Amino acid sequence: MDNTTPSTVSQPGTDASAVGFDWTDQLALNDPLFDATHREFVELIQALHRADDARMLEVVNTTIEHTEAHFRQETTLMQLHGFPPIHCHDGEHANVMEVMLAVRDRVAAGEAHYGRVLAAALMEWLHVHVPTMDAVLSAWLRERGLEESPQPAGVPDAPRVQTG
Numbered sequence: 001m002d003n004t005t006p007s008t009v010s011q012p013g014t015d016a017s018a019v020g021f022d023w024t025d026q027l028a029l030n031d032p033l034f035d036a037t038h039r040e041f042v043e044l045i046q047a048l049h050r051a052d053d054a055r056m057l058e059v060v061n062t063t064i065e066h067t068e069a070h071f072r073q074e075t076t077l078m079q080l081h082g083f084p085p086i087h088c089h090d091g092e093h094a095n096v097m098e099v100m101l102a103v104r105d106r107v108a109a110g111e112a113h114y115g116r117v118l119a120a121a122l123m124e125w126l127h128v129h130v131p132t133m134d135a136v137l138s139a140w141l142r143e144r145g146l147e148e149s150p151q152p153a154g155v156p157d158a159p160r161v162q163t164g
């Protein structure tokens with residue numbers, strides 16, 4: 001079964017009813033690097049949720065750019081410090097990116113509503129991924145004396161959110 005089509009993210013609807021679109025403490029890892037990136041991600045998801053059809057492709061592209069930097073940042077930390085379950089964590093990221101790219105194609109083809117479906121799906125995914133995968137990575141780094149997960153060299157800051 002092709003699990004990359006946008007229809008796979010349509011099930012939760014567009015209201016993220018289970019989790020809403022606001023930042024919640026469930027997403028806080030008390031790790032400045034992770035938390036700053038995840039707060040930016042939530043701001044972009046909110047922008048996706050609010051975007052009108054005319055701006056949707058732009059916001060989807062900005063969200064993809066930010067997410068690529070976000071995932072690359074975590075992958076670099078895992079590589080630098082030999083995080084054992086790196087492939088499991090990277091696999092989750094890759095699945096999300098496949099869906100995002102499929103949604104971009106649909107939005108570019110004129111189906112802007114998929115951007116709002118994506119927003120709801122991303123918010124629900126984030127509430128599963130951060131307290132599990134990212135929490136384990138953050139805790140693992142701290143156990144090795146890498147508190148506050150320093151920004152790895154060569155990894156650019158995530159692009160700033162343009163929500164206006």
Ligand SMILES: [Fe+2]
Nearest residue numbers: 038070074134
């Ligand atoms: Fe993350």
Ligand SMILES: [Fe+2]
Nearest residue numbers: 074089133134
């Ligand atoms: Fe992650």
